[in-house]
Amino acid sequence: MIDLITEVTTKRLVLGITGGVAAYKAAELTRLLVKSGIEVQVVMTEAARHFVGPATFQALSGKPVLTDLWDSGNGMAHIDVTRNADVVLIAPASADFIAKLAHGAADDLLSTLCLARSCPLLVAPAMNLEMWNNPATQRNILQLKRDGATLLGPASGSQACGETGMGRMVEPQALVEDIDAFWQPKRLQGKRVLITAGPTFEAIDAVRGITNLSSGKMGYAIARAAIEAGAAVTLISGPTCLTPPVAAKTLAVTSAQQMLEAVYKNVADADIFISVAAVADYYVLNPSEQKIKKDAHIFTLELAPNPDIVANVVSLPNPPFCVGFAAESENLYEFAEAKRKRKKLPLLAANLVQDAIGSDASELILFDDGGAHPLQRAPKIELARQLIEHIAKLQHKGKGDNPK
Numbered sequence: 001m002i003d004l005i006t007e008v009t010t011k012r013l014v015l016g017i018t019g020g021v022a023a024y025k026a027a028e029l030t031r032l033l034v035k036s037g038i039e040v041q042v043v044m045t046e047a048a049r050h051f052v053g054p055a056t057f058q059a060l061s062g063k064p065v066l067t068d069l070w071d072s073g074n075g076m077a078h079i080d081v082t083r084n085a086d087v088v089l090i091a092p093a094s095a096d097f098i099a100k101l102a103h104g105a106a107d108d109l110l111s112t113l114c115l116a117r118s119c120p121l122l123v124a125p126a127m128n129l130e131m132w133n134n135p136a137t138q139r140n141i142l143q144l145k146r147d148g149a150t151l152l153g154p155a156s157g158s159q160a161c162g163e164t165g166m167g168r169m170v171e172p173q174a175l176v177e178d179i180d181a182f183w184q185p186k187r188l189q190g191k192r193v194l195i196t197a198g199p200t201f202e203a204i205d206a207v208r209g210i211t212n213l214s215s216g217k218m219g220y221a222i223a224r225a226a227i228e229a230g231a232a233v234t235l236i237s238g239p240t241c242l243t244p245p246v247a248a249k250t251l252a253v254t255s256a257q258q259m260l261e262a263v264y265k266n267v268a269d270a271d272i273f274i275s276v277a278a279v280a281d282y283y284v285l286n287p288s289e290q291k292i293k294k295d296a297h298i299f300t301l302e303l304a305p306n307p308d309i310v311a312n313v314v315s316l317p318n319p320p321f322c323v324g325f326a327a328e329s330e331n332l333y334e335f336a337e338a339k340r341k342r343k344k345l346p347l348l349a350a351n352l353v354q355d356a357i358g359s360d361a362s363e364l365i366l367f368d369d370g371g372a373h374p375l376q377r378a379p380k381i382e383l384a385r386q387l388i389e390h391i392a393k394l395q396h397k398g399k400g401d402n403p404k
Contacts, residue, residue: 010037010038010039011037011038011039011086011087011183012038012039012041012084012085012086013033013038013039013040013041013085013086013087013088013089013179014040014041014043014081014082014085014087014088014089014113015029015030015033015040015041015042015043015057015061015089015091016043016044016045016088016089016090016091016093016110016113016114017042017043017044017045017048017052017057017090017091017092018045018047018048018090018092018093018094018096018097018110019045019046019047019048019050019051019094019096019097020047020048020051020092020094020126020127020169021051021126021160022091022092022126022168022169023048023051023052023092024051024052025091025092025169025171025172026042026052026057026091026092026172027052027056027057027060028172029091029172029175029176030042030057030060030061031060032172032173032176033176033179034060034061034062036176036180038179040060040061040063041061041063041066041081041085042054042057042058042061042063042065042066043065043066043067043081043109043110043113044057044065044066044067044110045067045097045108045109045110046067046108047094047096049067054067066081066109067109068109069108069109069112079113079116081109081113082113082116082117082118082119083118085117085119086119086120086183087119087120087121087122087179087182087183088113088114088117088119088120088121088122089122089123089124089152089175089179090110090114090121090122090123090124091122091123091124091126091152091169091175092124092125092126092169093123093124093125093126094126094127095125095127095131095132095134095137095140097110097111098123098125098137098140098141098144099136099137099140101114101121101123101140101144101149102139102140102141102143102144102147103140103143120148120150120182121148121149121150122149122150122152122178122179122182123144123149123150123151123152124151124152124153124154124169124170124175125141125151125153125154125167125169126153126154126167126168126169127154127167128159128161128163128167129159129163129164129165129166129167130163131167132154132165132166132167133165133166150182152170152175152178153168153169153170153175154166154167154168154169154170155168155169155170155171155174156168174246177224180228181224181227181228184225184228184229184385185229185389186229186230187229187230187388187389187391187392188226188229188230188231188272188388188391188392189229189230189231190230190231191230191231191232191271191272192231192232192234192269192270192271192272193223193226193231193232193233193234193270193271193272193273193274194233194234194236194263194266194267194269194270194272194273194274194320195219195222195223195226195233195234195235195236195273195274195276196219196236196237196238196259196263196274196275196276196277196279196309197216197218197219197220197222197223197235197236197237197238197240197276197277198214198215198216198219198237198238198239198240198242198277198278199211199212199213199214199216199238199239199240199277199278199279199280200212200238200253200254200255200256200258200259200277200278200279200280200306201238201239201254201255201280202255202256202280202282202283202284202287202306203255203284203287204284204287204288204292204301205287205288205289205290205291205292206288206289206290206291207291208291208292210280210282210283210284210303211280212278212279212280212281213278213353214238214240214277214278215240215242216237216238216240216242217242217359217360217380218276218325218362218380218383218384219235219237219274219276219277220235220237220240220242220244220245221380221381221383221384222274222276222384222387222388223235223244223245223248224245224381224384225381225384225385225387225388226272226274226388227245227247227248228385228388229385229388229389229392231272232249233245233247233248233249234248234249234250234251234266234270235248235249235250235251236250236251236253236259236262236263236266236277237250237251237252237253237277238253238254238259238277238278239252239254251266255283256279256280256283256306256307256309257283257306257307259277259279259309260307260309260312263309263312263313264312267313267316267319267320270320271320271321272320272321272322272323272391272395273310273313273319273320273321273322273323274323274325274391275309275310275313275322275323275324275325276325277309278327279306279309280306281305281306282303282304282305282306283303283304283306284301284302284303285302285303285304286302308343310322310324310343310345311343314343314344314345321346321347321391321394321395322345322346322347323345323346323347323348323349323387323391324339324340324343324345324347324348324349325348325349325350326339326340326348326349326350326351327350327351327352327353328350328351328352328353329352329353332350332351332352332365333365333372335350336348336350336365336367337367337372340367340368346368346369346394347366347367347368347390347391347394348366348367348368349364349365349366349367349387350364350365350367351363351364351365359380360379360380361377361378361379361380362377362378362380362383363375363376363377363378363383364383364386364387366387366390368390368394373390375387
């Protein structure tokens, strides 16, 4: 009999929890990490146990929680814990523990294993805004960065002390996304990516308008995937209910003309332009500033075509690498490839309207000079990552090199 060897892809994470009110968030963080398929080993400081008990984390992680430097039978817990770990995450990281990390102090299990680790260190600060702004803390943060640690946050908002400002621990779901991003290959490191997303809204009067159906989910997923790949992202978004990636420079617009103006203002700095927005094809020539009263008469609108944003960018003297999107209701292959050639795009992503709008998952077909490349149905973030990888490959082959 031949044994089949399956590659183990499970990620292993050591979650260090230090003393602070935000320790309660670490319970939800543990749950989300385990749910996403990550093996979590929790290590708690003595101060952390004053806020949340180890039993909670043992139940959530499915592993005994380590709290003492002598937990290991051989007295080498600080060595053993991290040897098979892919990353160490400290969340929450108190001001005191950050100071320990910055100065190489090692007086308990968590600080000692951080000093003895051979894997990357991620730190999610959590403290009062005055503690965060204190020059000593800022010096320690700078030293951590110089030593190669990755800072996740902090965020700004209301704090347990009643004050409002910088110092909150990043929310658990956002931390899970940050960790996921940390593990993604940096295909676009150093690149600048400009993305349009969502619908545009063309006013008829003060309350009515013309728009295209679009949730913005695909464009926002692509922005996140580009950031994960190491790019600096500018996201120009029409009206959506989505929260943009924290690392993106986000510009909110309403109409197609506003979107075009925002693109023109930012495109000169872009290496890649990805036009995902569902731009309304027409705008109203004479919109009313006031609400038009309803009556029984036929109402006629005079419409004019909106600018074709991606075509305008492609026609610039020194355009970035341009990626278009097409949503069709029929004849997808025929219409999408014709659109790509008509607009002289090196790459166009297309899907069927009925399979994509508003959904968290979709299918995409990528069209380029090499033909059609179908991407199987998957969550939009997974499709976005595959699209980013395809863009990176085209540029690497020299098909989309930017002379800037």
